Amino acid sequence: MNNREVAKIFADVANMLAIRGDIIHRVLSYRRASEAIQELGRDINQVYEVGELTDIPGIGKTLAEKIEEMLTTGKLAFYDKLAQEIPPSLVEMLKVDGLGPKRVKQVYETLGITTLAELDTAAKAGKLRELPKMGAKSEAKLVKAIEALARHGDDRTPIGEAWPLAQQILAELEPLPGVVKTAVAGSLRRMKESIGDVDLLVAADDAAPIMDYFVNMPRVESISGHGPTKSSVVLLNGMQVDLRVLPIERWGTLLSYFTGSKDHNVRLRELALKQGLSLNEHAFTPTNDGGGADSAEILCDSEEKLYQVLNLPYILPTLREDRGEIEAALNGQLPQLIQIEQIVSDLHMHTTWSDGKMTVLEMAQAAQARGMQYIVITDHSQSLGIANGLTPARLWQQAEEIAAANEQMGPEFRILHGTEMEIKADGSLDFEDEVLARLDFVIASLHVSLNQPHEQVMKRIMNAMHNPHVDMIAHPTGRLLPDRPGADLDMETVLQTAVSTQTILEINANPRRLDLRDSHVRRAMELGVLLSINCDAHHVEQFDLLHYGVATAQRGWATGEMVVNSWPLAKLLTFLEEKGR
Structure with missing residues (x-):
């Protein structure tokens, strides 16, 4: 068995356990193991042979034994036993937007449905609407979600997976004798949100030794082509990578x-x-x-x-x-696109007060080390219990820590106090206006009930944008790449409302979101919408995701003057004051 096959079995086990209703920690242990193996840059068989399975992050003695069983026998007895209780075909249903493990278990146990095709047929025949908390509208939405999955079920790789991998391979090629330059090419260099395969370029006079090294890298599973100036390989994670070499004078x-x-x-x-x-x-x-x-x-x-x-x-x-x-x-009218060097702040991040991993001071120090001049701490609000959201009382306790951190950071850096406030399923906001008025900056976001009908979810976001205390809408649609399309918003109305209410819209730089998407950014520029590019960081390392957001902004022709976190602090504070918050 190879890396992909082992990773897939662990991923399927995790999903089957979730459908069965096992404790979340057991589910997560298999899921993390699958991800670690998928990202492993070595053949797992070689790792096993040298006795280093437990060196893989998330792999302890028990999981190492299961990997050994798969590598030596070609199967996993635990998987086979679990499959007798939870048909593996049920896992495919989890790819349908809005269909979670509990619902999959329900349709299996109640209706005997075991495949996605059977689910589609049953939904179109009106057999699901009688299930508890389903109904005709939810059934119709499910049909649309299955159709969407069929349309988008391609082999494209999210940029957040492809970009780091391409950089790792280039880092291996750069030190080779004769290499003058290296670069990513194709749709990955254009920073599209997903790519088909990875194109790499090298400038060198003698291509042969570079090609030989490339096709024999430990992360290569198979060689698709090996020529004098072009080679193609398939990596252990299934991604295809093409390399071309030409002399520097033709670069x-x-x-x-x-x-x-x-x-x-x-x-x-x-x-x-x-x-x-x-x-x-x-x-x-x-x-x-x-x-x-x-x-x-x-x-x-x-x-x-x-x-x-x-x-x-x-x-x-x-x-x-x-x-x-x-x-x-x-015509001499190319826009002066926003550059990463212009970003002087981040207006959306989380700390240990909610679901972040670092303290207020640690986030501030990391931001300053990256050249920023100010930040806003925006931990989740109270109704998002899964993220340990803050009550008003905890907000004011947090304000004391922010004040102390500001004192320690000194006059050259400023920490503002904000919130990422939930727009609740009924359309109301998570904090009263008197709470919001005391904060420096207020974000409103959709996290729950993203599958509501168009009219309902639009009413929710319109209510937030018309509140004078709401300064920004974060990741407006709530999408997650590659599988969750997000809320059914009329983006033209959202963008026009952002202009009339002076509401900032976020380009979330996390490569799983990239929300706003580039096409919406382009329209935002035409209408005059103010934007902010933020990392939504839950750890200091996630500040390094900023370049994805900047690239998305560039693809939408965004300029520096329209990106508010390229503004000095005084300009932003003046804008917020004049906005009347």
Whole structure:
């Protein structure tokens, strides 16, 4: 068995235990083990052979024995025994948005449904609406969710998994003799929220030793192709990675071509033809040149030179989707996109007061170390019990700790006191106005009942945005990539309301959210919506997720003046005061 197969069995066991109703700690132990093996950069068989299974995070003696059983026998007796009680096919139902373990167990025990296809058939036939707390509306929503799963059930990888992996591989390739430059290419360099496979580029004169190293990396499961300038492999986690090597003097055209998008490249080639040039990944060539293959090549060792040949300003990879960037460049109207260096604060984070892992002071010190000038502490509000949400009494206790931390941080850094307040299922807000008025900054968020009908969930978010004490809506739709699409919001109405109420909308930088999504950011820029790019950090390490949010903002053409956490503190405080909160 390989890494993927072992990880899948542990993941299935976790889900089957959840459906059975086992204690959460047992479920989580298998789930964490699955994730650790999925992320393992070595063949698990080799790890077993050298006796290092318990060195894998989350793998203790009991789970190590189960891994050994799978690797030596090709099966797991515990899984087989569990499968007699909980059919493994039930696990597929958990991929349906809004369908949790308890409901899956209910439809299995009540109706004898064991597969997703049977569930779909039963729902369309009206057989689920009689179940407790189901009803016709919930049944109809379930049908739509199954249809959505069928539409989106592809093999694309979330950027939060693909980006770190690509960086790890490049870090291995960079020290090799002869390597001059390395880069990520394709949709991953354009920072799309999911990618099909990973494209990597290397500049070097001698490709052979680099290719040999690449195809023989410990994380490689199989080799799909191994040529002189291109190789393709499948990793232990199932992801395909392609590597191309060309000389440094052709780096600009190579990087541009393989970054894409296809439509952007077509436009570049059209511009080249208007100048009597042919453009491919190797070079520009005059179309009327009668000489040899290399007689009049125009080489570009950087992308900047490529765009100069075309009489264009440099276009950032995050814009290259043929969504008007060529026209804007030709007309001198490319936006000055927000850059990560401009971000001077984070307005959304959690501490040990709710579900965070670090103290107020630790979060402040980590933010300052990353160049920030101020932060807002926004722990969850009281009704979100699963996150240890704060009552008003605890809020005022927290205020004392924030004051002490401010004293310790000194005058060059400021900690503001805020909350991430729940927009409750009935549409009411979790705190009264007199509580909100005492806080420096108020976030409102949807976490529960995201599957409510459109009219109901829209009423909830509109109620929050029209409250003068609410300064920002965090992760507006509540989506989680890749499986939870989020609330059924009319985003045009949300964006227009944000303008009229002066409500800031968040671009949540956590790669599982990226909410607002890039298309909504683009429309927000057209309407004049104020945005904030935040990490929603629960640990200091999560401040490092900021670049995902900045890239999403860039893909939506967001500029620095429209991103409020690029503002100095005085400007933000003036805005909040003038807003009348």
